[in-house]
Amino acid sequence: MRVIIEQAKCCGAGQCVLAAPDIFDQREDDGIVILLQENPSEESRADVLQAIKVCPALAIRLEG
Amino acid sequence: MRTVIVVGGSAAGLAAVQSLRREGYGERILVIGAEPHPPYDRPPLSKGFIANNLPFEHIRLGEQALLDELGAEWLVPARACELDLERRMLRLEADDRLRFDGLVVATGVSPLAFPGPSPHGVYTLRGLDDAEALRTALASAPRVAVIGTGVLGMEFAATARKIGLDVTVIGNAPHPLARQFPAAIGELLAARHREAGVILRLNAPVAGFEETSGHVSGVRLADGEVIPAELALVAIGSKPNVDWLRSSGLPIGDGILCDARCRAAPGVYAAGDVASWWHSGYGARLRIEHRMNATEQAGTAVKNLLGATEDFRPIPFMWSDQHDVKLQSYGVFPASGEMEIEGDMASGRFVALCHHQGRVVGALGWNAAKTLRQSRMRLAEAMEDIRLDEPTLTFA
Ligand SMILES: Cc1cc2nc3c(=O)[nH]c(=O)nc-3n(C[C@H](O)[C@H](O)[C@H](O)COP(=O)(O)OP(=O)(O)OC[C@H]3O[C@@H](n4cnc5c(N)ncnc54)[C@H](O)[C@@H]3O)c2cc1C
Ligand code: SF4
Numbered sequence: 001m002r003v004i005i006e007q008a009k010c011c012g013a014g015q016c017v018l019a020a021p022d023i024f025d026q027r028e029d030d031g032i033v034i035l036l037q038e039n040p041s042e043e044s045r046a047d048v049l050q051a052i053k054v055c056p057a058l059a060i061r062l063e064g
Numbered sequence: 065m066r067t068v069i070v071v072g073g074s075a076a077g078l079a080a081v082q083s084l085r086r087e088g089y090g091e092r093i094l095v096i097g098a099e100p101h102p103p104y105d106r107p108p109l110s111k112g113f114i115a116n117n118l119p120f121e122h123i124r125l126g127e128q129a130l131l132d133e134l135g136a137e138w139l140v141p142a143r144a145c146e147l148d149l150e151r152r153m154l155r156l157e158a159d160d161r162l163r164f165d166g167l168v169v170a171t172g173v174s175p176l177a178f179p180g181p182s183p184h185g186v187y188t189l190r191g192l193d194d195a196e197a198l199r200t201a202l203a204s205a206p207r208v209a210v211i212g213t214g215v216l217g218m219e220f221a222a223t224a225r226k227i228g229l230d231v232t233v234i235g236n237a238p239h240p241l242a243r244q245f246p247a248a249i250g251e252l253l254a255a256r257h258r259e260a261g262v263i264l265r266l267n268a269p270v271a272g273f274e275e276t277s278g279h280v281s282g283v284r285l286a287d288g289e290v291i292p293a294e295l296a297l298v299a300i301g302s303k304p305n306v307d308w309l310r311s312s313g314l315p316i317g318d319g320i321l322c323d324a325r326c327r328a329a330p331g332v333y334a335a336g337d338v339a340s341w342w343h344s345g346y347g348a349r350l351r352i353e354h355r356m357n358a359t360e361q362a363g364t365a366v367k368n369l370l371g372a373t374e375d376f377r378p379i380p381f382m383w384s385d386q387h388d389v390k391l392q393s394y395g396v397f398p399a400s401g402e403m404e405i406e407g408d409m410a411s412g413r414f415v416a417l418c419h420h421q422g423r424v425v426g427a428l429g430w431n432a433a434k435t436l437r438q439s440r441m442r443l444a445e446a447m448e449d450i451r452l453d454e455p456t457l458t459f460a
Contacts, residue, residue: 008122011107011383012390013356014437029413030390031383031433053086056075056359057105058126 020047065165072170073097076336079362093136109195147312173302185280206294217299326365333365345377395426
């Protein structure tokens, strides 16, 4: 599976990091999302789906 | 349930549709939305949409493919104008009547207008059409007056300044964001705005507008002074879009008055800016006009509509971008709370904690998004133990 983020839409709420700290991080000052793993293992699927669900900006997608 | 109707096709409305599908509801969903546009995000409207001339695609919420996948019927533009709870019927302005089994109300808020007549060149800002009109008007390089020192007014001032215009912000509060945060934060923000060249007229009630041939030429203060301006933005607050529900028998006050599970009546739920609900964690009634809440609240409201029994107990979250400052906050900031600064306020990066009844109840980050997130846990723990003094709090 492949995680895709759109930094331009991200509002830095950090919800994705709360949901999946192994996959997402934030820039220190403005909180914009940073992708730690583009192709995480299958075990992380539930966490990534949770992050997609809580992201207010709809800035995260999952392919595969 | 054969039909769920969602009234309001924006942040909370779209999140409600997504949650319905995510929770496994496979029957008919009808969305009634007053705006002709597909769902879009409002926060950029006072920021990048104007300052960086962003195209609509940039602020759209969800691509067309995502909307198609959800399989809801979007009736737009269409306005709901009456609710008959007994017959479970919604009447639209066009006089159509629609039957529902479940209803989610997500109609948001509308900006308050300045009392009295407003000449041309006086604007409010809530939707895409407002932002487009403002963007066009700003291109003719007017002097800008902003009335109101809340989040929206201060953001718009920063944006207008960024594109090089003369900007004066006028408000009757002693410092910006006076209703949201303690004075120290507002004062620091005022300093940042002044540094960027924004003129602030605080403790200065507005009396009305001056005009030349029907177009605004200035804002008149209560003491008679006139601030010259060819464009004025009125950002003095908003009112929940509940007028269409007045005859329905739903409990209406400052918004739709819901219980702890976002329920306004059997099978009728509310979410987003329009919803006032009993926050069982804080033991207080809240209504939150912030983006994050629209998504979160729609999620819980929909779960409960489908049979769950979950209280909605979020830690409120908001953010605001002004000049080079990214403000973010979690939790609540009661007027009687005491502030403690972690880090150096002058350094341009710090976290401010708000203490109340011996606990940390609010945390604000000033260019410190990541550090701030780490204080979130403490707020969740404190929620159980504190009681807010105010019966109703509106975060706007
Ligand atoms: C300029 C601007 C900047 C903002 N910036 C930030 C920010 O930086 N951070 C932050 O946290 N929040 C911000 N917000 C707040 C955030 O955008 C709102 O909290 C969010 O949009 C609320 O979503 P909602 O769906 O509840 O309401 P809305 O987005 O207001 O949507 C309600 C929809 O319902 C429609 N409607 C109303 N009445 C009817 C009816 N009778 N029938 C059918 N449809 C109806 C309306 O036309 C509208 O489309 C900002 C808001 C604005 C306007
Ligand atoms: S949850 Fe969404 S908006 Fe928030 S930081 Fe993550 S990607 Fe950005």
